[in-house]
Amino acid sequence: MSPKLQKGEELIKGLRPHPLAFYRLYGIWVYIALVGVYFSSSPSIEILEMGPETSARVLWWLSILVPAVLIALFRINWRWLVALAIPALLAFYLPGQLEYTAFLEKWGLLWLSDQNHILTAFGVLGILGTEEHRRSHRYYITNWRLIMESGHLGVHRRTLLYKNINDLVVEQSFAGKIFNFGTIIPITASGLGLGDDFSMAGAAVGTRAMIGAGGGKTVSTPRGRSHHLLEGVGRPEQVHDLIISLMHSQS
Incomplete structure (x- = not known):
C-alpha cells in the first residue's frame, strides 16, 4: 500500500526490511x-x-x-x-x-x-x-521526505523532511555484511535517532569516615525504534546514497 502523497510529491522507492533483518x-x-x-x-x-x-x-x-x-x-x-x-x-x-x-x-x-x-x-x-x-514495516522515499511506518491494526508513522536530517548512519551486523542488509538511522538536530549510553565509575576510601568520589559519562549513540529508522533494508549503501542525493537537492 502506497502512502498518501502531497501535491507535487513523487514516490521514488518503497522498502521493507530484508527477510533476515529480524x-x-x-x-x-x-x-x-x-x-x-x-x-x-x-x-x-x-x-x-x-x-x-x-x-x-x-x-x-x-x-x-x-x-x-x-x-x-x-x-x-x-x-x-x-x-x-x-x-x-x-x-x-x-x-x-x-x-x-x-x-x-x-x-x-x-x-x-x-x-x-x-x-x-x-x-x-x-x-x-x-x-x-x-512485514508490517514499510519505508517510503519520496522526493520530499522519508516516511517510516509499522503496524497493521495500529500504525506508527514517522515523517522526516530531508532538510531536517543532519546525518545518516548505516549499521550492518556480520550477517548484514554477508547478506547485504543494514539499518539506516536518520539523525536530526533535535536528537531524533539518538539514544544515550551511560557509563559510571566510582571510588571510596576511608576508615571510620568514608570519602567517596564518582563520575559518569553519557554518550549519545545512533539508536531508535524500528518505525523511527529504516530497519534492516536491503542494499543499505545504495539507499544511503539515494537519500544523501535527495538531501543535497533540498538544501
Whole structure:
C-alpha cells in the first residue's frame, strides 16, 4: 500500500526490511521451539544427586529462564523476560487442567497436552509473529521526505523532511555484511535517532569516615525504534546514497 502523497510529491522507492533483518528475534523463538523438541524426546538427565525426573525439570526451567534473563539484559528490555517466561509458565501449568484437557479433546488437539509440545507451539507462533512484525514495516522515499511506518491494526508513522536530517548512519551486523542488509538511522538536530549510553565509575576510601568520589559519562549513540529508522533494508549503501542525493537537492 502506497502512502498518501502531497501535491507535487513523487514516490521514488518503497522498502521493507530484508527477510533476515529480524534474525535475532527468529533465533529466540527457534531456540524456544528446539527446547520443546529436545525435552519431548525424554532425554536421560542427571544433575548432581537429583533423580532423572527432577534433573530434567530443573534443566527445563534453566534452559528457558537463563537465556530469557540474558536476552532482557542484552536488549535492555525486561519485557523479554516476561515474554519468554509466560510460555514456560503456561506450558508447565496447563497440562492436567480439566478445562484445558476438555478443550483439547473437543478440537482433537490432545498432542498439546504435553508441556514440551506446548512450548514448541509457542516457539512456532513466535516465529510466525516475528515474520508478521517484519512485514508490517514499510519505508517510503519520496522526493520530499522519508516516511517510516509499522503496524497493521495500529500504525506508527514517522515523517522526516530531508532538510531536517543532519546525518545518516548505516549499521550492518556480520550477517548484514554477508547478506547485504543494514539499518539506516536518520539523525536530526533535535536528537531524533539518538539514544544515550551511560557509563559510571566510582571510588571510596576511608576508615571510620568514608570519602567517596564518582563520575559518569553519557554518550549519545545512533539508536531508535524500528518505525523511527529504516530497519534492516536491503542494499543499505545504495539507499544511503539515494537519500544523501535527495538531501543535497533540498538544501
